[in-house]
Amino acid sequence: MNYIVMMPAAGSGQRMGAGFNKLFLMLGNKPILIHTLEVFENDLACVEILLAVKQEEQSEIQAALNQYGITKVTRLVDGGSERQYSVAACIEAYDGDDIVLVHDAARPFIQQAVIKDLVSTAAKYGASIAGVQAKDTMKLAPLGIVEKTVDRETLWIIQTPQAFQIEVLRKASNQAKEDGFLGTDESMLVERLGYPVRIVQSTYDNVKMTTQEDIVFGEILLKRQRESKLKEDEI
Numbered sequence: 493m494n495y496i497v498m499m500p501a502a503g504s505g506q507r508m509g510a511g512f513n514k515l516f517l518m519l520g521n522k523p524i525l526i527h528t529l530e531v532f533e534n535d536l537a538c539v540e541i542l543l544a545v546k547q548e549e550q551s552e553i554q555a556a557l558n559q560y561g562i563t564k565v566t567r568l569v570d571g572g573s574e575r576q577y578s579v580a581a582c583i584e585a586y587d588g589d590d591i592v593l594v595h596d597a598a599r600p601f602i603q604q605a606v607i608k609d610l611v612s613t614a615a616k617y618g619a620s621i622a623g624v625q626a627k628d629t630m631k632l633a634p635l636g637i638v639e640k641t642v643d644r645e646t647l648w649i650i651q652t653p654q655a656f657q658i659e660v661l662r663k664a665s666n667q668a669k670e671d672g673f674l675g676t677d678e679s680m681l682v683e684r685l686g687y688p689v690r691i692v693q694s695t696y697d698n699v700k701m702t703t704q705e706d707i708v709f710g711e712i713l714l715k716r717q718r719e720s721k722l723k724e725d726e727i
């Protein structure tokens with residue numbers, strides 16, 4: 493089933509401490525942003541990508557798209573001061589009716605199988621989000637003192653992509669804007685309108701490149717990917 497991608501890429505990545513947008517950092521021989529875009533460039537079901545970028549980075553990003561042969565980015569949308577506003581700008585710029593996948597440009601290791609599952613679940617039920625189960629023991633301790641141990645079987649660590657029928661996402665985004673509500677992901681905006689959101693099992697390697705340690709982990713994942721591709725090619 494076809495889908496489009498709304499990809500926020502307008503952050504500053506302060507926690508990375510690079511002094512510039514972390515999406516330009518190299519992972520292997522390509523910028524993080526290009527690795528993430530290539531996942532969708534290589535997926536036949538992805539028909540279009542709307543990329544939210546900072547105005548002052550537009551030309552640099554356009555040059556990178558040309559250099560690496562990324563053809564599916566149809567629009568560079570002006571990003572906002574918060575991630576939610578960057579996604580909202582993409583929603584405003586879109587007038588089609590395909591399933592929408594919102595995906596952080598900083599997560600280059602998302603797998604095709606998870607994307608497929610997300611798209612079909614959202615098409616059927618309205619909203620679906622990628623997540624993995626908590627592995628560690630989880631405690632609720634709002635003031636640093638344990639109130640209780642939470643049953644980890646019931647807890648999910650949520651990632652992107654998050655997939656939606658466009659009417660659901662548009663309604664949630666408009667309502668959040670009207671209420672001045674700022675969430676940490678699009679699912680929160682949809683949940684607060686009472687829509688059910690289904691979780692799709694993702695993988696632990698779909699990490700967001702946030703700090704220097706993530707880059708180290710990312711290099712290892714990339715090496716592993718290359719090795720398994722080499723093995724596949726040998727067969």
Ligand code: C5P
Binds near residue numbers: 499515576579596598
């Ligand atoms: O900062 P963080 O990694 O959590 O941001 C997640 C994604 O949202 C990144 O791809 C980043 O570029 C994007 N973002 C954005 N607009 C902002 C802040 C973040 O598009 N104002």
